[in-house]
Amino acid sequence: xxxxxxxxxxxxxxxxxxxxxxxxxxxxWILRRFAFxxxxxxxxxxxxxxGFALSVPSTRTSFSETKPATQRQTQAxxxxxxxxFQPYALPPAFSKLAAGPHKRELGKLMLRYGQEAAWLAWxxxxxxxxELPNPKTMAQIYERPELARTxxxxxxxxxxxxxxxxxxxxxxxxxxxxxxxxxRVWMFGRxxxxxxxxxGDLGFSQSNRLPVIDLVRDAAANTLKFSIxxxxxxxxxxxxxxxxxxxxxxxxxxxxxLSILPSFLLGAFVFLVFDWGGTATPASAAHLNLPSFLLxxKLPLIALTLIxxxxxxxxxxxxxxxxxxxxxxxTALAKGLSPFRALSMHALRAALNLVVAFFVQRLPLxxxxxxxxxxxxGVPGFGRLAWxxxxxxxxxxxxxxxxxxxLFAWASVYLHSVFSKNSILIR
Amino acid sequence: MKxxxxxxxIWLALLFLGLLFSWLLDIQPGRIPNxxxxxxxxxxxxxxxxxxxGRNIALGLLHGIPSMLILAxxxxxxxxFFALTSAFLLARNIIPRLPILNLGLGLVxxxxxxxxxxxxxxxxxxxxxxxxxxxxxxxxxxxPGPSLSLFLPTLIRMxxxxxxxxxxxxxxxxxxxxxxxxxxxxxxxxxxxxxxxxSERSMIDFFRSTEFENARSLGxxxxxxxxxxxxxxxxQTLRPQLAWLLAGFIVIEGSLGYLGVGLPxxxxxxxxxxxxxxxxxxxxxxxxxxxxxxxFTVLSVFVLLQAGRKSGELSPxxxx
Numbered sequence: 001x002x003x004x005x006x007x008x009x010x011x012x013x014x015x016x017x018x019x020x021x022x023x024x025x026x027x028x029w030i031l032r033r034f035a036f037x038x039x040x041x042x043x044x045x046x047x048x049x050x051g052f053a054l055s056v057p058s059t060r061t062s063f064s065e066t067k068p069a070t071q072r073q074t075q076a077x078x079x080x081x082x083x084x085f086q087p088y089a090l091p092p093a094f095s096k097l098a099a100g101p102h103k104r105e106l107g108k109l110m111l112r113y114g115q116e117a118a119w120l121a122w123x124x125x126x127x128x129x130x131e132l133p134n135p136k137t138m139a140q141i142y143e144r145p146e147l148a149r150t151x152x153x154x155x156x157x158x159x160x161x162x163x164x165x166x167x168x169x170x171x172x173x174x175x176x177x178x179x180x181x182x183x184r185v186w187m188f189g190r191x192x193x194x195x196x197x198x199x200g201d202l203g204f205s206q207s208n209r210l211p212v213i214d215l216v217r218d219a220a221a222n223t224l225k226f227s228i229x230x231x232x233x234x235x236x237x238x239x240x241x242x243x244x245x246x247x248x249x250x251x252x253x254x255x256x257x258l259s260i261l262p263s264f265l266l267g268a269f270v271f272l273v274f275d276w277g278g279t280a281t282p283a284s285a286a287h288l289n290l291p292s293f294l295l296x297x298k299l300p301l302i303a304l305t306l307i308x309x310x311x312x313x314x315x316x317x318x319x320x321x322x323x324x325x326x327x328x329x330x331t332a333l334a335k336g337l338s339p340f341r342a343l344s345m346h347a348l349r350a351a352l353n354l355v356v357a358f359f360v361q362r363l364p365l366x367x368x369x370x371x372x373x374x375x376x377x378g379v380p381g382f383g384r385l386a387w388x389x390x391x392x393x394x395x396x397x398x399x400x401x402x403x404x405x406x407l408f409a410w411a412s413v414y415l416h417s418v419f420s421k422n423s424i425l426i427r
Numbered sequence: 428m429k430x431x432x433x434x435x436x437i438w439l440a441l442l443f444l445g446l447l448f449s450w451l452l453d454i455q456p457g458r459i460p461n462x463x464x465x466x467x468x469x470x471x472x473x474x475x476x477x478x479x480x481g482r483n484i485a486l487g488l489l490h491g492i493p494s495m496l497i498l499a500x501x502x503x504x505x506x507x508f509f510a511l512t513s514a515f516l517l518a519r520n521i522i523p524r525l526p527i528l529n530l531g532l533g534l535v536x537x538x539x540x541x542x543x544x545x546x547x548x549x550x551x552x553x554x555x556x557x558x559x560x561x562x563x564x565x566x567x568x569x570x571p572g573p574s575l576s577l578f579l580p581t582l583i584r585m586x587x588x589x590x591x592x593x594x595x596x597x598x599x600x601x602x603x604x605x606x607x608x609x610x611x612x613x614x615x616x617x618x619x620x621x622x623x624x625x626s627e628r629s630m631i632d633f634f635r636s637t638e639f640e641n642a643r644s645l646g647x648x649x650x651x652x653x654x655x656x657x658x659x660x661x662x663q664t665l666r667p668q669l670a671w672l673l674a675g676f677i678v679i680e681g682s683l684g685y686l687g688v689g690l691p692x693x694x695x696x697x698x699x700x701x702x703x704x705x706x707x708x709x710x711x712x713x714x715x716x717x718x719x720x721x722x723f724t725v726l727s728v729f730v731l732l733q734a735g736r737k738s739g740e741l742s743p744x745x746x747x
Binding site: 375 | 588686
C-alpha cells in the first residue's frame with residue numbers, strides 16, 4: 001500500500017505556507033472569519049429550509065380544508081419537495097396527490113383493502129367536487145370496514161371492503177421526483193407575481209391578502225421604534241446601576257432575581273402601577289412620528305426598559321466586580337484613585353469586551369423579545385403580528401416573521417463570534 | 428442556612444406536595460365542580476375563591492403544578508444530555524472511524540450528484556446536499572498519517588450555529604406542538620447550546636489537567652474517570668446554568684400559557700389563569716394567586732440552584 005502520509009504532510013505544508021507568510025498581516029484572522037461566514041451561510045440556508053418545513057401548509061393541515069384562492073396562493077396543491085417516497089404497492093399516480101392528512105389516510109386504506117384504482121378515482125372526483133370527507137372518517141373506515149356500507153359518498157365497489165394482509169411491496173419505498181413543488185415555488189418563484197424568496201418575495205398573507213414583506217416591514221419598524229430606545233436606556237441605566245452596586249459592594253442577587261422574572265409579570269406590574277388614568281392606545285401607529293409613538297406607547301416602553309435594565313445591571317455588576325480582584329485595580333486604589341473612578345476608568349474598561357459582547361448577543365431580542373409585552377399592551381409590532389398570524393393559522397406570515405427573526409439572530413451570532421476574542425464557534 | 432434558601436425549599440416542598448395531591452385527586456379542568464361565579468377568597472366553598480366562570484382557583488392552581496413540572500424537568504434533562512454529549516465529543520475530538528459507513532455515505536452522495544447533474548437548473552438543493560455529503564465522506568476516510576476527519580465536530584458546530592440563530596419562542600409559535608412530548612423535545616432540543624459550550628470549556632480544561640494525565644497513567648478506566656472526577660464536578664459547576672435554564676423553561680411555559688399559543692390543547696397552567704384573571708382585573712384574586720405562584724416558583728428554583736455556587740458564574744476569569 002502506498003504511503004500517503006508523506007504526501008499529506010507535504011500537501012498540508014504547502015497549504016499552510018501562505019497562511020504562515022501572511023499571518024503577521026492578519027490573513028489567518030481573515031481566512032478564519034471568511035470560513036466562518038461560509039459556515040454561517042450554510043446555517044442560514046438550513047434555517048430557511050427548516051422554516052419552510054415547519055410552515056408548509058400541507059404538512060400541518062389538509063389542502064382541501066383551505067379555500068381554493070388560498071390553495072393557489074400557497075401552492076398547497078403541489079407536492080412539498082423535489083423528492084418523495086411512497087410504498088411500492090401504491091400506484092405511481094398516488095405520488096402526484098398533495099400531501100396532508102387525506103393523502104395519508106388514503107394510502108393506508110389502499111394498502112389495507114386493495115382496489116387502488118377505485119380509491120384513486122373516487123379521491124380525484126371528490127377533490128374536483130370539493131367533497132372530501134373528514135380524515136377522521138377515513139381513519140374510522142380503516143378501523144371498521146363495515147362502516148363503508150353506510151357511507152353514501154363511496155361508490156359501490158368501495159362499499160364492500162375486505163381487509164387483507166399488507167403485501168410485501170407495501171414495505172418497499174418508491175421514490176418519486178417532482179420538478180414543480182412547493183419548495184421550488186417558495187424559494188425560486190414560478191411567475192412574475194411569485195418571484196420567490198431569493199428575489200425577496202415572501203408571498204401574500206392568507207388573512208388580509210397583503211404582501212407579507214410589507215406587513216412584516218411595517219410591524220418591525222413599529223417594534224424597533226420602542227425596543228431600540230428601551231434597549232439603549234436599559235444598557236445605560238444598567239451600567240450606572242452596576243457601577244454603583246459594585247462601588248457599594250452590593251450582592252448581585254437582587255438584579256439577578258429581577259432579570260429572571262417573566263416579562264408578563266413585570267408587564268402586569270407596570271400596568272397596575274403606572275396606568276393611572278386608563279391610557280388609551282391608538283388603533284394604528286402608521287401616522288405617528290417617533291416622539292408621539294413613544295408617548296402613546298409609554299407603558300410598554302417602561303416595562304421593556306425595566307426588564308433590560310435588570311438584565312444588564314445583573315451581568316455588568318458581576319463582570320465589573322470580578323475585575324476588582326485583579327492586581328491592576330488594587331494598584332490603582334493604592335495610587336490614590338477614588339474607588340468610583342477606579343471602577344469606571346479601569347475595571348469597566350477591562351470588562352468592556354464582555355459588556356459589548358453581551359450587548360451584541362441581545363440584539364436579536366430587539367425584534368423577537370417583545371412578543372409578550374406587545375400582546376399585553378396592544379402595540380402593533382412584530383411580536384403581536386407573529387402572535388396573530390399563529391392564532392389565525394396564517395402560514396406565509398408566520399414564515400415571514402420567523403425568517404426575519406432568524407436573520408436578526410443569525411447576524412447577531414455572526415457579529416458576536418467574529419468580534420469576540422475566544423469564541424468556540426470560530427475555531 | 429439563609430432564610431431565602433429555607434423559604435425556597437419550603438415552597439418547592441409545597442409544590443411537590445401539590446403535585447402529589449393533584450395526581451391523587453386526578454384534577455382535570457373540565458371536572459372542576461361548578462361553583463357560583465366570582466366568590467371572593469376565604470369562603471367555605473372555595474378557599475382561594477372562584478373566577479368569573481365559577482371555577483375553583485385553588486384547584487386550578489393545583490392542576491397547574493404537574494403541567495409545569497412535566498414540561499420543565501424532562502426538557503432540562505434532555506438539554507443536559509445533549510449538552511454533555513456534544514461537549515464530550517468536541518472536547519475529546521472523537522471521530523467515527525467506520526470505513527464501511529464512510530464508503531456508503533460517499534457512494535450515496537456520488538449517486539445523488541450524478542443523478543442531479545442533468546437536472547442542474549432545477550435541482551440546486553440536492554446538488555448542494557450531495558456536494559456537502561461528498562465533502563463529509565472525504566473527510567471521514569481513515570487515511571494513515573495526519574487525520575482529516577472533521578465530520579462530527581463540523582456537524583455539531585453547524586447544529587450549534589443553527590440552534591443559536593433560531594428564536595426559540597417564535598419557533599414554538601410556528602410549530603404549535605400537539606403534544607407534551609413534542610413540546611418537551613422541542614424545548615430541550617433547542618436550548619442546550621449555551622450549556623454545551625460552557626461544558627465544553629470545562630471539559631477541555633479537565634482533559635488538559637495533570638489530574639487527568641495522572642489518572643490515565645495509573646491505568647484507571649476512562650468511564651471511572653468521567654464518572655468519579657469529571658461529571659460530579661461538572662454538575663456542581665453547571666448548577667447556576669441549570670438554574671437559569673430551569674427557570675427559563677418555567678417562564679416559557681407561563682408565557683406560552685399567557686399568550687394562548689404553542690401549547691397542547693389539553694394544557695391548563697398558571698399562565699392561562701393569569702391571562703383570564705387580568706381580563707377581569709376587578710376580581711383581584713383571580714390574577715393575584717397565579718402571579719404569586721409563578722413568581723415564587725421561579726425565584727425558588729433560582730435561589731436554590733444558585734445557593735451552591737462558589738463564585739460568580741458570569742466571571743470572565745472562570746471560563747464563562
